[in-house]
Amino acid sequence: MTRSEVAYDLAVVGAGPAGLAAAGVAARAGLRVALLDAGARVGGQYFRQPPDGFHATRPGALHHGYARFVRLRDGLGDTDVLLGHRVWAIEPAVGGGFAVHCLKGGRERAATVAATRLLIATGAHDRVLPFPGWDLPGVMTAGGAQALLKGNLVVAGRRVVVAGTGPFLLPVATSLAAAGARVVGVFEAGGRFTLAPRALTRPGKAAEALGYGRLLARHRVPYKGGRAVVAAHGDGELTHVTVARVDAEWRPYQGGHETIRCDTLAVGYGFTPQLDLVAQLGCEIGADAAGVPAARVDRHMRTSAPGVYAAGETTGVGGADLAALEGEIAGRAVVADARGVPAAAHPAAVRTEARRRRLAAFADALLRSYPVRDGWTSWLRDDTLICRCEEVPYGRVKEARDLGAADARSIKLLARPGMGWCQGRICGEAVARLAGEAPGPPRRPIAQPVRLGDLAAMNERTSDDDA
Amino acid sequence: MPDVVVIGAGMVGAACAYYAAREGLSVTVVDRASVAGGTTGSGEGNVLVSDKEPGPELDLAVLSCRLWTELAAEAGEPGGFEHEPKGGLVVAESDEVLRALTELAGRQEKSGVATHRVTADELAGYEPHLAPGFAGGVFYPQDAQVQPMLAAARLVRRWPGVELRTGTEVTGLLTERGRVTGVRTGAGDIPAGAVVNAAGVWAGEAAALAGVELPIMPRRGFILVTEPLTARADGRPLVRHKVYTAAYVTNVASDSEGLETSAVVEATQAGTVLIGASRERVGFDRTVSLPVLARLARQAVGLFPVLADVRAIRAYCGFRPYCPDHLPVIGADPRVSGLYHACGHEGAGIGLAPVTGLLIARLLTGAVPELDLAPFRPDRFTGAAA
Amino acid sequence: MTGASPYRLVGARPEPGFEIRVDGRPVPVVPGQTVGAALHAAGIRTWRTTRFDGRRRGLFCGIGVCFDCLVTVNGEENLRACLTEARPGDEVTTS
Ligand SMILES: Cc1cc2nc3c(=O)[nH]c(=O)nc-3n(C[C@H](O)[C@H](O)[C@H](O)COP(=O)(O)OP(=O)(O)OC[C@H]3O[C@@H](n4cnc5c(N)ncnc54)[C@H](O)[C@@H]3O)c2cc1C
Numbered sequence: 040m041t042r043s044e045v046a047y048d049l050a051v052v053g054a055g056p057a058g059l060a061a062a063g064v065a066a067r068a069g070l071r072v073a074l075l076d077a078g079a080r081v082g083g084q085y086f087r088q089p090p091d092g093f094h095a096t097r098p099g100a101l102h103h104g105y106a107r108f109v110r111l112r113d114g115l116g117d118t119d120v121l122l123g124h125r126v127w128a129i130e131p132a133v134g135g136g137f138a139v140h141c142l143k144g145g146r147e148r149a150a151t152v153a154a155t156r157l158l159i160a161t162g163a164h165d166r167v168l169p170f171p172g173w174d175l176p177g178v179m180t181a182g183g184a185q186a187l188l189k190g191n192l193v194v195a196g197r198r199v200v201v202a203g204t205g206p207f208l209l210p211v212a213t214s215l216a217a218a219g220a221r222v223v224g225v226f227e228a229g230g231r232f233t234l235a236p237r238a239l240t241r242p243g244k245a246a247e248a249l250g251y252g253r254l255l256a257r258h259r260v261p262y263k264g265g266r267a268v269v270a271a272h273g274d275g276e277l278t279h280v281t282v283a284r285v286d287a288e289w290r291p292y293q294g295g296h297e298t299i300r301c302d303t304l305a306v307g308y309g310f311t312p313q314l315d316l317v318a319q320l321g322c323e324i325g326a327d328a329a330g331v332p333a334a335r336v337d338r339h340m341r342t343s344a345p346g347v348y349a350a351g352e353t354t355g356v357g358g359a360d361l362a363a364l365e366g367e368i369a370g371r372a373v374v375a376d377a378r379g380v381p382a383a384a385h386p387a388a389v390r391t392e393a394r395r396r397r398l399a400a401f402a403d404a405l406l407r408s409y410p411v412r413d414g415w416t417s418w419l420r421d422d423t424l425i426c427r428c429e430e431v432p433y434g435r436v437k438e439a440r441d442l443g444a445a446d447a448r449s450i451k452l453l454a455r456p457g458m459g460w461c462q463g464r465i466c467g468e469a470v471a472r473l474a475g476e477a478p479g480p481p482r483r484p485i486a487q488p489v490r491l492g493d494l495a496a497m498n499e500r501t502s503d504d505d506a
Numbered sequence: 507m508p509d510v511v512v513i514g515a516g517m518v519g520a521a522c523a524y525y526a527a528r529e530g531l532s533v534t535v536v537d538r539a540s541v542a543g544g545t546t547g548s549g550e551g552n553v554l555v556s557d558k559e560p561g562p563e564l565d566l567a568v569l570s571c572r573l574w575t576e577l578a579a580e581a582g583e584p585g586g587f588e589h590e591p592k593g594g595l596v597v598a599e600s601d602e603v604l605r606a607l608t609e610l611a612g613r614q615e616k617s618g619v620a621t622h623r624v625t626a627d628e629l630a631g632y633e634p635h636l637a638p639g640f641a642g643g644v645f646y647p648q649d650a651q652v653q654p655m656l657a658a659a660r661l662v663r664r665w666p667g668v669e670l671r672t673g674t675e676v677t678g679l680l681t682e683r684g685r686v687t688g689v690r691t692g693a694g695d696i697p698a699g700a701v702v703n704a705a706g707v708w709a710g711e712a713a714a715l716a717g718v719e720l721p722i723m724p725r726r727g728f729i730l731v732t733e734p735l736t737a738r739a740d741g742r743p744l745v746r747h748k749v750y751t752a753a754y755v756t757n758v759a760s761d762s763e764g765l766e767t768s769a770v771v772e773a774t775q776a777g778t779v780l781i782g783a784s785r786e787r788v789g790f791d792r793t794v795s796l797p798v799l800a801r802l803a804r805q806a807v808g809l810f811p812v813l814a815d816v817r818a819i820r821a822y823c824g825f826r827p828y829c830p831d832h833l834p835v836i837g838a839d840p841r842v843s844g845l846y847h848a849c850g851h852e853g854a855g856i857g858l859a860p861v862t863g864l865l866i867a868r869l870l871t872g873a874v875p876e877l878d879l880a881p882f883r884p885d886r887f888t889g890a891a892a
Numbered sequence: 893m894t895g896a897s898p899y900r901l902v903g904a905r906p907e908p909g910f911e912i913r914v915d916g917r918p919v920p921v922v923p924g925q926t927v928g929a930a931l932h933a934a935g936i937r938t939w940r941t942t943r944f945d946g947r948r949r950g951l952f953c954g955i956g957v958c959f960d961c962l963v964t965v966n967g968e969e970n971l972r973a974c975l976t977e978a979r980p981g982d983e984v985t986t987s
């Protein structure tokens with residue numbers, strides 16, 4: 040395997056707003072920085088860009104705050120941007136620092152990047168809940184539909200239903216509509232997103248919410264609260280969904296069902312931070328305001344593991360603004376720590392810290408306003424798949440519980456949900472909730488599938504020495 | 507009041523409960539976590555005779571192998587635990603190793619192990635994808651596979667006389683005039699006629715609750731799991747048996763604290779390939795060691811070069827309950843009456859669970875055990891016991 | 893309808909595309925698109941069947957998390973279509 044000779048002062052994993060901001064700050068301060076991302080372009084999930092081959096003249100049309108993205112991208116300085124790098128494991132290196140093990144490019148060739156410090160800014164992925172028919176082709180995550188559009192300029196479908204919970208449903212619906220899809224409805228299981236509680240109102244966000252309202256109206260997209268897609272139907276592909284009126288606990292009301300014809304359902308119940316790498320590094324993991332696991336950091340974005348920082352959704356779901364700000368703070372802390380000076384001494388520290396507190400409070404309020412309610416379990420039938428990969432239906436999960444599986448791990452051991460390809464990234468939270476537990480931090484020593492041949496070629500000498 | 511309380515709902519505790527209840531005893535199994543939540547849920551399901559030197563452990567294994575077959579027949583499918591008597595193929599890297607292996611096989615036969623010598627030319631007939639260049643091997647038809655978590659869960663539930671209490675930690679033992687009369691748990695006392703310590707790698711702590719010492723320590727093992735393989739044209743799995751190199755035999759009996767690996771490679775019913783397991787004495791440290799995973803991968807690819815292009819998607823580790831002399835502890839504790847031990851099976855607790863359960867049930871009912879239990883005596887580690 | 897399209901929205905002037913073959917059938921690609929996106933754009937929304945129940949699958953998460961979208965590209969098995977950039981001449985097979 041190729042060993043990189045370059046030892047960076049900082050390796051940033053994830054080129055979303057947090058990673059871009061951090062890399063820029065550190066590189067401009069003179070550190071040698073590598074910015075790694077699995078994607079083909081920088082921007083992450085939020086600022087996902089179409090390929091150059093499209094020659095988009097208005098690339099910002101699909102993004103809020105595109106100008107900021109351009110600033111972040113153009114401010115990377117001398118950062119080495121390593122795209123198409125999927126990090127599958129990070130280990131402390133002999134003699135200090137870290138070895139970041141990647142798979143490079145479409146053919147997934149092994150590569151290792153060495154760095155003294157690490158920033159994990161791996162973002163989040165959609166949180167989904169199982170319901171009957173959710174594995175029919177045509178059912179996608181809301182973020183997936185958005186990625187297809189922003190990253191490939193492909194509209195997920197012609198007649199689209201958007202459903203789930205949280206304000207993210209709105210940009211998904213409006214951008215799909217603007218791109219030509221007929222969005223037949225946005226169904227929010229909680230309450231409609233209007234404005235955040237008064238004390239937390241941020242002018243920018245309020246305008247954003249009003250903007251979505253206007254756009255939905257322009258495209259005649261109905262936006263209804265207290266409604267959930269409780270089943271998807273179709274013979275081999277999605278043809279319609281059942282939308283139910285649900286109570287505050289998300290239990291469907293009797294008779295409150297309607298059937299809606301659609302070829303695509305974009306569904307999302309919030310986000311789950313990607314914590315595989317911080318967990319591998321032994322960083323302490325807590326929970327965000329929604330009870331979802333997230334990396335614990337101090338006010339300089341240092342995790343509990345020396346030399347490891349985290350920013351953006353890795354530390355809790357809070358949106359692009361907060362992520363970029365956290366990246367900036369982390370970048371400054373890395374620079375300060377590398378030079379052995381106090382991180383708080385930076386002139387911008389007080390201002391950014393206050394701003395971060397404000398944004399974080401707003402994000403937490405949002406998370407608390409859009410929790411997942413237990414009533415979703417009443418949508419399940421015995422034959423509803425819980426685990427898509429291993430095709431484990433709800434009935435088998437119940438059987439495992441009857442056999443004495445008292446927790447999520449035992450359910451997994453007996454019935455195999457979470458044992459497949461995605462390693463529980465999709466079904467993990469549902470299984471935890473079915474076991475009556477809060478979702479726990481992941482334990483995935485292999486964060487991306489890696490060829491045994493590549494694994495075998497690794498550290499050939501060092502590991503044979505200790506035989 | 508149950509006749510017996512079993513501490514631990516792992517494979518061994520489940521087997522103890524099964525056989526005791528089959529003899530008509532009422533049993534309560536308590537576990538602080540879940541059924542199969544300990545080492546049983548973090549190991550593999552090899553039921554091996556091939557990896558054992560002739561001696562008391564092999565005697566246990568030969569009988570246990572037969573018991574597994576009976577249990578599987580009784581359970582049937584569905585409702586079973588994926589018992590698969592696929593056989594094990596041990597291959598030798600050199601003529602010298604082959605001689606040692608063949609010699610071992612000859613001695614194992616005297617203990618009731620069936621063995622077939624396999625020449626270098628015949629290896630491909632057993633395993634078409636095996637790397638060329640091995641000197642030959644020995645095939646062990648008795649070696650089998652079970653799904654240990656399902657097996658533990660199902661055996662515990664087999665008889666109505668067994669009550670399972672999960673989420674219940676044993677925090678003390680009830681004693682009356684030097685005799686154990688039950689357990690104290692976070693959810694109240696459970697008086698019982700006898701207590702069986704099947705607390706796995708934590709059995710030393712359970713024994714300490716009765717004031718006796720059992721030197722049981724953890725020996726860490728990592729396992730690699732691959733992506734599910736695409737079905738093959740011939741409908742047969744890529745790897746047909748349990749396959750490992752003869753180096754394994756020397757590793758198992760090793761006292762070394764350092765890392766040892768001799769990967770056993772096999773295909774599972776879920777379509778994945780399991781590669782395990784390493785052996786290290788590092789306490790209860792769960793930190794993943796990439797060099798260990800790399801070594802396992804190297805050995806697997808060495809056996810089956812086609813695996814180089816197959817991806818690993820998961821790795822996990824578990825802690826084998828390890829005794830200094832590599833033998834389990836099975837029997838009544840002569841130091842405390844009413845207390846029985848069924849623990850310390852190291853890397854063979856799945857395979858040896860049925861025989862352990864059967865022997866404990868014999869003792870509990872006052873019947874004569876099938877095998878001499880002297881080598882497994884609980885007090886064999888204390889100086890005074892000699 | 894408005895005739896809105898993502899291309900019009902961002903003012904795209906895509907380069908001349910190329911074709912890949914998916915189970916022998918030609919599928920057009922704009923340079924830089926992923927295999928999954930190209931399939932989806934061509935109206936092919938399902939291309940894999942699961943190994944136990946033969947359920948049909950296509951894109952679900954769209955960002956490499958769910959592994960629903962697996963394809964074989966030029967003989968290389970189990971690549972995520974949503975992450976794998978299509979290249980001229982690619983032979984994609986599905987299972
Ligand atoms: C990597 C690896 C691979 C292996 N592969 C194989 C193999 O292929 N074949 C094989 O035969 N063996 C194998 N083993 C060994 C085998 O898994 C163990 O020997 C076996 O699981 C031991 O079973 P047990 O029931 O004694 O212990 P466990 O399964 O650990 O059960 C003990 C139970 O006791 C409970 N407990 C402990 N203390 C208390 C308390 N105070 N109160 C209440 N409950 C308590 C625990 O929660 C636990 O559930 C492997 C082990 C490892 C680590």
Ligand code: FES
Binds near residue numbers: 960961972
């Ligand atoms: S669609 Fe989920 S991994 Fe490709």
